[in-house]
Amino acid sequence: MYGLLLQSASEIIRARYGQETWEKIRIALHLDSNKFSAFQQYGETLFVRIAKILSEIINEPVSDIMDLFGVEFVSFISSYGYDRVLRILGHNMRDFLNGLDNLHEYMRYTYPRMRPPSFYVEKETVNGLTLHYRSHRRGFIHYVAGQITEVGRRFYNTEVEIKAISESEEFDIVHVIFQLEFENTAYSKQITSDKDSNELDLTIDCHIFFDLFPFHMVISESLEIISAGDSLTQLFPNIVGELVRDIFNLVRPLITLNWSQIVLHSNNVFEFSTIEPLRKQPDDSELTINQTGDQFPSDMIITTTPPRDVQEEYLRLRGQMLYVYEWKAIIYLATPVLENLDVMFNTGLFINDLSMHDSSRDLVLAGTQQGAELKLALDQERQKSKALEESMKKLDTEMKKTDLLLYQMIPKKIADRLRSGEKPVNLCETFESCTILFSDVVGFTSICALLTPMEVVSILNEMYTKFDKCLETHNCYKVETIGDAYMLVSGLPERARNHAAEIIDMAFDMLDSIITVTNPTNNEKLKIRIGCHSGPVVAGIAGIKMPRYCLFGDTVTTANRMEQMSKTLHIHITDTTYQLLDRKIYEVQECSKLMLNGNTSLSTYLVLHKKDRAGNIQLRPFHKVLQEITREEAEIAKFKQNADAKSAETTNHVSSTSKTNGVSRPSPPNKTKPVESSKSQLISDITAHSTPNSLSKIKIQHESTMKSMEHSETPDFNKSIQRQSHSKTCTIL
Structure with a gap:
């Protein structure tokens, strides 16, 4: 099967059902390219397989699809110029059907390896006729019916109703009988003209008639050759008296070679090929003996040329069968099929053996002269076709890359609608329920202050x-x-019932992933906080330049607020999201209510764990990091409490020594010693009890606490000195 039929099917599918449907079919059939070469041959069953897969995708009968392919094929071949061939087959629909079997004969030079079907007409009436269809291919009955219907409507302005009344198989050939109903006015006109022609009687001598057709055969009812032309007699001296089937094979039409079938197919072109080859090229290897000068005989070199392929030439005849009532016989008026002079020479024929009244001689000579040019043109077309196929493959590859990039920016469903020509404003859609996730890196501003821009980009990319x-x-x-900030959503653009669970599971995976990223400023693990909220949103494309699929609504604002109020390595969710989760699977902890817009309170929760089917808590990698952070925070709080207690004791001691009447006046140098000893004692305690990882943090916090204590003590000391000086002055006065 040539690629012309397959290319028509692929373009029809893309035009009617979209590129996505054709991609599904191409993947199912393991086709590498989106295009078919019109002059390349493919598998015989590929066309029917395409129709069957399309039938499964769109849920329509295969018969309807094949009928559609047949109707659209008539329009498709117009781009190749074959519509003109269909127009010149006859003046009306009757002429077209009677010459339908010869249609493929006109295309044999373009498609030399074509296996055409066979058609012939019988039982004509003024209301229609019966059409016989034979083919080596199976599954093309409705395809042929669609083509015939469309040709009648498009070229002959005739409405044709066609139905298959019989279907059978003869060896490997499918035989279908169609009943066609249409207004067959040409048949009634022919009957009238035949009556008028019977009144004219012009006789001619048979010998004159035979001289006009040197390749004719007169065949009796038993298919015996009772007369043959001079040229045939030269090739087959004993041809007269032989049976046709003993010398020739019937190439087309695809019928049984007998008297009744030949009479029925008088409107068809009959092509015969000889059973035995006329001449055979020698296949013996040629031996060439090369002698060099006066060397010895033993030095003679024997070289063998490569054996040539055996070329067997068969005589092919093509012509028409006519029944002669006066002879009670059939006369076969034929001419030999000769592509060029080489074929003629190999069959033993010469130019003067061909008849002069037709174009046989001109065709042979013209074919020889133009053969080289046609071969060169064909080679160039093949090269162009090959280059075009390579370009199409590269184009398909680039289109796939473009599609992949587009689908990463915009959901596939929305991108396909944009391609179909929809305006962006028409793509806005309201989703009643979805879940939105926001995540943020803890202390990211401080990290960026210590890194170069390239290092920041590297961290974010990882x-x-x-x-x-x-x-x-x-x-x-x-x-x-x-x-x-990282924003996700579940439940759109494809709606889903379990969108809340999908987001929470994704959040757990994000927490596991983030602890594998290292902060280069202190070689610690990066940490994020996550907030989620569920509710309605409006989604659509915003803008023309750099279009993005954006979400709008209070749900987005609330989800962002939940992320801001979340804790390190925790998933903070609202009560709306909590109600959508399966409480047997997820373990949560209730948090304090969150105030929104100053007057609306919202219950919130922290999702702690996920349970397996047996109800056991699943410990994930980030839980270990979270436990370390919790332990460090507890130690810091404990030592801070001890520091506050010692600071309070020191303050009470200073105030008791500087009380009433100014009697007790410790000097300032003695005053600072207890404070310094308290600080050194506190730091030593922290050093002894802190873990290595938390030591630096604890020191920094408690150093700041000691500094605040020193600043708070200095004003009290100054006040004590002032009171003492004031008491002494009073005493002197």
């Missing part, structure tokens, strides 16, 4: 790459990233 890989296993859509 973090977002890990998050994006987590998306592959969850039904979530990445909306956007702004700095260190």
Whole structure:
């Protein structure tokens, strides 16, 4: 099967059902390219397989699809110029059907390896006729019916109703009988003209008639050759008296070679080929003996030329069968099929053996002269076709890359609608329920202050790459990233019932991923906080330049607020999201209510763990890091409490020594010693009890506490000195 039929099917599918449907069919059939070469041959069953897969996708019968392919094929071949061939087959629909079997004969030079079907007409009436269809291919009955219907409507302005009344198989040939109903006015006109022609009697001598057709055969009812032309007699001296089937094979039409079938197919072109080859090229290897000068005979070199392929030439005849009533015989008026002079020479024929009244001689000579040019043109076309196929493959590759990039920026569903020509404003859609996630890196501003811009980009790229890989296993859509903020949504653009659970599972994976990213400023693990909220949103494309799929609504604002109020390595959710979760699977901890807009309180929760089917808590990698952070915070709080207690004791001691009447006046140098000893004692305690990881943090916090104590003590000392001086002055006075 040539690619012309397959290319028509692919373009019809893309035009009617979209590129996405054709991609599904191409993947199912393992086709590498989107295009078919019109002059290249493909598998015989590929066309029917395409129709069957399309039938499964669109849930329509295969018969309707094949009928559609047949109707649209008539329009498709117009781009190749074959509509003109269809127009010149006859003046009306009757002429077209009677010459339908010869249609493929006109195209044999363009498609030399074509296996055409066979058609012939019988039982004509003024209301229609019966059409016989034979083919080696199976499954093309409705395809042929669609083509015939469309040709009648498009070229002959005739409405044709066609139905298959019989279907059978003869060896490997499918035989279908169609009943066609249409206004067959040409048939009634022919009957009238035949009556008028019977009144004219012009006789001619048979010998004159035979001289006009040197390749004719007169065949009796038993298919015996009772007369043959001079040229045939030269090739086959004993041809007269032989049976046709003993010398020739019937190439077309696809019928049984007998008297009744030949009479029925008088409107068809009959092509015969000889059973035995006329001449055979020698296949013996030629031996060439090369002698060099006066060397010895033993030095003679024997070289063998490569054996040539055996070329067997068969005589092919093509012509028409006519029944002669007066002879009670059939006369076969034929001419030999000779592509060029080489074929003629190999069959033993010469130019003067061909008849003069037709164009046989001109065709042979013209074919020889133009053969080289046609071969060169064909080679160039093949090269162009090959280059075009390579270009199409590269184009398909680039289109796939473009599609992949587009689908990463915009959901596939929305991108396909944009391609179809919809305006962005028409793509806005309201989703009644979805879950939105925001995440943020803890202390990201301080980290950026200590790093170069390239280092910041490197950290963000590593973090977002890990998050994006987590998306592959969850039904979530990445909306956007702004700095260190990461925004996800589940439940759109494809609606889902379990969108809250999808977001929480994604959040757990994000927490596991973030602890694998290192902060280069202190070689500690990066930490994020996550906030989630569920509710209605409006989603759509915003803008023309750099279009993005954006979400709008209070749900987005609330989810962002939940992230801001979240804790390190925690998932902070609202009560709305909590109600959508399965409480048997997720373990949560209730938090204090969150005030929104100053007057609305919202219950919030922290999602702590997820349980397996047996009800056991699943410990994830980030839980270990979270436990270390909790332990460090407890130690810091404990030592801070001890520091506050010692600071209070020191303050009480100073105030008791500087009380009433100014009698007790310790000197300032003695005053600072207890404070210094208290500070050194506190630091030694911290050093002894702190863990290595938390030591630096604890020292910094308690040094700041000691400084605040010193600043708070200095004013009290000055006040004590002033009171003492004032008491002494009073005493002197």
